[in-house]
Amino acid sequence: MGVSYVHSKSIAIFLRALIKQSSSRRRTVIEPSKPTSTNQLERKQKQPSPVLINFCGSGFVLHTFGSDDEYCRFIADWTNYTVIDVQYRLAPENPFPAAFNDAEDVVTWVRSQPESFDIHSLSLSGFSAGANIALAVLSSSSPFCQKDGTNVFLTVMSFYGPVDMALPTPQKPQADPSNFIMRKIFPTLSHLCHKCLNFTSVDPNYHRLSPLFADAGNFPPNVLIMTAPQDPFAIEAERLADKIRSVEKKVVVCNRMDGCAHGWDKEAVRGTSQCKAKDDAYKLAASMLQRAENEVNGSRKTEV
Numbered sequence: 001m002g003v004s005y006v007h008s009k010s011i012a013i014f015l016r017a018l019i020k021q022s023s024s025r026r027r028t029v030i031e032p033s034k035p036t037s038t039n040q041l042e043r044k045q046k047q048p049s050p051v052l053i054n055f056c057g058s059g060f061v062l063h064t065f066g067s068d069d070e071y072c073r074f075i076a077d078w079t080n081y082t083v084i085d086v087q088y089r090l091a092p093e094n095p096f097p098a099a100f101n102d103a104e105d106v107v108t109w110v111r112s113q114p115e116s117f118d119i120h121s122l123s124l125s126g127f128s129a130g131a132n133i134a135l136a137v138l139s140s141s142s143p144f145c146q147k148d149g150t151n152v153f154l155t156v157m158s159f160y161g162p163v164d165m166a167l168p169t170p171q172k173p174q175a176d177p178s179n180f181i182m183r184k185i186f187p188t189l190s191h192l193c194h195k196c197l198n199f200t201s202v203d204p205n206y207h208r209l210s211p212l213f214a215d216a217g218n219f220p221p222n223v224l225i226m227t228a229p230q231d232p233f234a235i236e237a238e239r240l241a242d243k244i245r246s247v248e249k250k251v252v253v254c255n256r257m258d259g260c261a262h263g264w265d266k267e268a269v270r271g272t273s274q275c276k277a278k279d280d281a282y283k284l285a286a287s288m289l290q291r292a293e294n295e296v297n298g299s300r301k302t303e304v
Contacts, residue, residue, distance in 0.1 A: 008092035008196040012061050015193060019062055049082045050121030050154075050293050051110055055103060057128030057263065059193030060091045067266060068127055071282055078286045080293065082117065084110070088133065095198035099129075100208055103137045107144065111152070121293050123155035123220075125285065128233075128263065129193075131161020135211035135240075139218040155222040155292045157285050160262050163212040164236040165194060166204040172236065175256070176229035182261045187232055212236055216243045216250075222292045223252045226281050228260035253288065257281065 052075055056068045065087040072083040088102040111119045126134035138144060138153045162169070169190035177183045197209075207214040225241045227234035234256060241254035257264060257277040265278035 004198065004200060005092060008095075008198065011192045012090075012092055012196055015059070015061055015189065016063060018189075048114060048116055048118040050080055050123070050289070050296075051084065051117045051119075052079075052081045052123045052125060052289060053084045053086060053103075053106055053110065053134075055086050055088065055124070055126035055130030055133045057126075057130050058088075058090060059190060060096075060099060060129045061193045061196050063090070068130075071127075071265070071285075074282045075286055075289065078283075079290050081121075081123075081289055091193075091196040092198065095196070096202055096209060099133055100136060100141075103133050104141050104143065107137065107141075107152075118296075119152075121154050121296050122152060123157070123222075123289060123292070124153060125157035125159070126161060127159045127265075128161055131158035132163065132165075132209075132211065134158065135161060135163060135219075136208050136214070138220060139211055139214035140208045151218065151220045153220040154296065155224070155289055156220055157224040157226075157288065158237065159226045159265070159281065160228055160231050160233055161237060162190075162194075162233045163210060163240045165197075165199075165210045167236075169194065169232050172232035174230065174232050175234055179230040179261050182230045182232065186262060190232070212240050212243070216247045219244050219247070219250065221250060222288055223250060224285060224288050225252070225254045226284075227254065227256045228262060228264055229256055229258065230261035233262065253284070255281070255284065 054068055054072055056064055056066070058064050065085075068085055072085045075081055076083045084106065086103065086106050088099040090099070107122070110117050110122065124134040124138050126132070134156055135158055138151065138156050144152045170187040172187070174183065202209060204210060205213055223241070223244050225237050227237050238254055238256070241252050244250050245252045259273045260277050264274045265281060268275040268278045
């Protein structure tokens with residue numbers, strides 16, 4: 001056991017004790033025959049349903065699976081999509097590319113079930129570290145980047161995800177530095193989490209780790225990127241949105257939620273601006289998914 005692992009493990013133990021997952025979260029767990037356990041919120045349909053695969057935030061280290069329950073249930077209730085919320089392996093016990101590989105495995109499993117899922121209406125979403133995973137997998141995974149230039153994914157939706165892992169979080173500029181916790185505390189905690197990925201063995205500029213450096217043409221036709229001005233990941237995510245916009249026929253929606261910080265939608269209090277931002281963001285996500293599905297269905301009718 002190396003010194004670096006012991007150091008990372010100590011960091012992980014400290015952070016996991018500092019940020020404990022709420023024991024009050026409710027979720028329905030099923031375990032299909034696939035490499036990772038999932039939450040699956042499924043609307044009963046007579047035909048294969050479109051699919052949204054979601055990856056929760058975790059800093060790549062924290063046990064926060066289930067924190068996106070409200071979002072997943074909202075999408076399942078307001079669209080025709082089956083939502084699969086993925087539990088992926090965490091660092092430092094499972095450093096990069098373990099989470100990336102888990103995400104690939106889930107996508108592969110979904111695509112192997114055409115009798116249950118509409119594999120032509122496959123989308124990914126994620127929050128924080130989960131957004132990084134979603135963006136990296138669909139833009140950089142060789143099994144899913146087709147030789148003819150088409151993408152097997154229809155939509156990707158990123159909520160306050162880091163996209164440039166080469167720049168340590170404490171060095172990232174913030175659009176709104178007024179939030180003391182986001183300015184002084186969160187960057188340090190984020191940097192400690194990211195160190196657990198074991199950058200000594202991988203270049204942080206690698207596009208499977210930093211989606212900002214991926215080929216813009218590899219992203220799907222519909223992209224939603226939600227940022228917050230008090231979040232150190234906002235400016236780099238908006239740079240990625242601009243990069244993808246440069247590609248013809250990409251629909252890119254990038255919204256900065258005023259007055260919000262990293263993770264603003266989690267446990268937002270009803271009646272606050274953060275809660276309104278959460279409602280607006282989830283509705284926008286559902287609208288983008290539904291519009292993308294309608295486009296696919298329209299194309300099918302035209303072909304017939």
